[in-house]
Each structure stands twice: as structure tokens, then as C-alpha cells.
Amino acid sequence: MIQGKTIICEEVFMQLVRLAAEKVENVRLYEGGSGGLMGFAKGLTGKNGSTISVEKTDAEMDENGTVTKGHAAFTLKVSVCCDANIPETIENLREAVVKEVMKITDFVVDKVDIVVARLDEPAKEAEPVAKAEETEKPADSTENQ
Structure with a gap:
């Protein structure tokens, strides 16, 4: 096996947290109050620093060849x-984050602190769309001969 160090950037962990959050119902990462162009740009790039913070220590190998995760x-x-x-x-969110991070990176997750910053309105149920045949008037069945 070839020796070498693998470093996983904080941005990768942030992406994994976003993926995990998308899988959990009734919760989403807080986007803050920033609107306008800056808020739009942060949403596109996923760079909203206050939403997710990551602290990590990389895996290391000691002199004996023992690898610590x-x-x-x-x-x-x-x-x-x-x-x-x-x-x-x-x-549910905490478990999803731990599962996603461990599955992809093999890092040990020491803690997932979560701040509930806001309550969102419940999702509105879509009104049932009337069937086409109920809304259309029947065509005149008399034929001109």
C-alpha cells in the first residue's frame, strides 16, 4: 500500500451536512435574514458560514504505523x-449527519450541536386538481349530416 496523507476539507463536511439535512423532514438549514443579491449568491454557492461550522482533526499515523481516525x-x-x-x-437530523459523515469519510463524529433559530410555517398541501373530464363540458353529440 502506498503511504500518504489524505486531508478532507471543511467544505466537504459542510456538503455532507447539507445532504443529510435534505433527507430529514420538517427541518432545513437556516438561511438567515440576508436577502437580496448577497443572500442569493450565498444560496447558490452554499457559502453561508453561520449556518454550519466544522471542527475537525485529520487522521494520523504514528511511528508504529497505527492509524488514528x-x-x-x-x-x-x-x-x-x-x-x-x-x-x-x-x-433525526443529528443521526442523519453522523451517518452521512461516517459513511463517506470514516471520521468519528464527536458531537453535533444544533441551534433551532426559527420556526417555519407548515407546508401547505396542494389542493387536489379537478379531473379533466369533470371540468370539461361534454361536446355536443349531434352530428350534422
Whole structure:
């Protein structure tokens, strides 16, 4: 096996947190109050520094060849749907983050602190669309001969 060091950047961990958050119902990463062009640009680039913070230590190999796994800790700022159970939702998010990070990076997740910064309105259910045949008037069945 070829020796070498692998370093995983904080941005990769931030992407993994975003992927995990997308899989959990009733919660999303808090986008803050920044609107306008800057808010739009941050949304496009995914660079909203206050939403996710990452602390990590990379894996290392000692003189005996023993490898110690890398460790990561996270602080997330989220908004939760106002009709969701906050403790349950946050625990689901925490588990999703740990699972995603460990699956992809093999880093040990020491902690996932989550700040609930806002409550969101519940998702509106789409009104059922009337079937086409119910809304269309029947065509005149008399034929001209």
C-alpha cells in the first residue's frame, strides 16, 4: 500500500451536512435574514458560514504505523416546521449527519450541536386538481349530416 496523507476539507463536511439535512423532514438549514443579491449568491454557492461550522482533526499515523481516525464536530443552525416535534426532528437530523459523515469519510463524529433559530410555517398541501373530464363540458353529440 502506498503511504500518504489524505486531508478532507471543511467544505466537504459542510456538503455532507447539507445532504443529510435534505433527507430529514420538517427541518432545513437556516438561511438567515440576508436577502437580496448577497443572500442569493450565498444560496447558490452554499457559502453561508453561520449556518454550519466544522471542527475537525485529520487522521494520523504514528511511528508504529497505527492509524488514528479523524474526528469532526459540528454546529448547525436550522429552522424547523412549526407543527413538528422539535426534539424528535433534531434527533433525526443529528443521526442523519453522523451517518452521512461516517459513511463517506470514516471520521468519528464527536458531537453535533444544533441551534433551532426559527420556526417555519407548515407546508401547505396542494389542493387536489379537478379531473379533466369533470371540468370539461361534454361536446355536443349531434352530428350534422
